[in-house]
Amino acid sequence: MTDSSPQDWNIPAKEDSPHEGGFRADLKITTERGGPTYGEMIEQVRTFMDKVRYACPTHELADEVIDDLKKLNAKLDTMLVDEWTSPSGTRVDLPSRGNITLPPYEISAGGPDGVDATVIFRRFHLGGNGVAHGGHVAIAFDDLGGMAAALRIGGVSRTGYLTVNYRSLTPLETPLAVRTWVDRQEGRKLFIKGTIHDGDRLCADMDALFIALKPGQA
Ligand SMILES: CCCCCCCCCC(=O)SCCNC(=O)CCNC(=O)[C@H](O)C(C)(C)COP(=O)(O)OP(=O)(O)OC[C@H]1O[C@@H](n2cnc3c(N)ncnc32)[C@H](O)[C@@H]1OP(=O)(O)O
Numbered sequence: 001m002t003d004s005s006p007q008d009w010n011i012p013a014k015e016d017s018p019h020e021g022g023f024r025a026d027l028k029i030t031t032e033r034g035g036p037t038y039g040e041m042i043e044q045v046r047t048f049m050d051k052v053r054y055a056c057p058t059h060e061l062a063d064e065v066i067d068d069l070k071k072l073n074a075k076l077d078t079m080l081v082d083e084w085t086s087p088s089g090t091r092v093d094l095p096s097r098g099n100i101t102l103p104p105y106e107i108s109a110g111g112p113d114g115v116d117a118t119v120i121f122r123r124f125h126l127g128g129n130g131v132a133h134g135g136h137v138a139i140a141f142d143d144l145g146g147m148a149a150a151l152r153i154g155g156v157s158r159t160g161y162l163t164v165n166y167r168s169l170t171p172l173e174t175p176l177a178v179r180t181w182v183d184r185q186e187g188r189k190l191f192i193k194g195t196i197h198d199g200d201r202l203c204a205d206m207d208a209l210f211i212a213l214k215p216g217q218a
Helices: 037-053 059-077 132-151
Strands: 105-111 116-121 126-128 159-164 178-184 189-198 201-212
Touching: 105 132, 116 132, 126 132, 132 159, 132 178, 132 189, 132 201
Parallel strands: none
Antiparallel strands: 105 116, 116 178, 159 201, 178 189, 189 201
């Protein structure tokens, strides 16, 4: 049992900070939260996950790692905040906004016409036989597709459906070009398309529907 409770992550909307279209009206995007080395902390976590995916520890080493992780978890338990003020997700200066649950990507261009990014699937994104897991490919498309929708409407949308066509194998540890764009819009419905290329080779493409949230809609 840790000091934290599930409520730490689920602070309800308040009068001075209402949920609006899925996000808080006063959500502050900042590059300050978590301090100047927060990005390096996230990178070390990703590196740890890479190693965990491939490590075969002895019983003794596994016990040692468990003890070390318990200490690290206890340290972070003293610093938990709600999702609206957590740096992970709002640090726009970091790959994937500092969100460790996303494959790390960097945006090179973004606007109402779409988003261009470079994504690297890490060793811990392994599916099998040395290439990326298809679910992780879909996560990259979902986030960057949602970003294309957000930049078009200047607001928040949620995924209605998302279809990925896996055209060829998606390599790990390789910078891949991602493009997502609004193919057409019908009212609240944004039809989003996307591609992931390894050089000239198409790895996957996406066909998705995002629905713009109404004010107050979660
Ligand atoms: C800058 C930062 C960028 C960050 C990007 C992050 C992106 C991440 C996005 C996500 O992963 S969101 C999580 C996954 N998605 C969900 O959990 C959504 C769950 N579903 C819902 O919450 C609701 O179904 C939804 C908000 C999507 C729609 O419900 P509504 O009640 O608002 O709309 P409604 O059901 O009336 O549908 C509106 C229109 O969309 C159509 N529609 C809705 N879902 C559909 C669907 N699945 N397929 C086809 N059409 C669909 C629906 O028929 C209708 O068409 P018409 O206006 O023409 O009548």
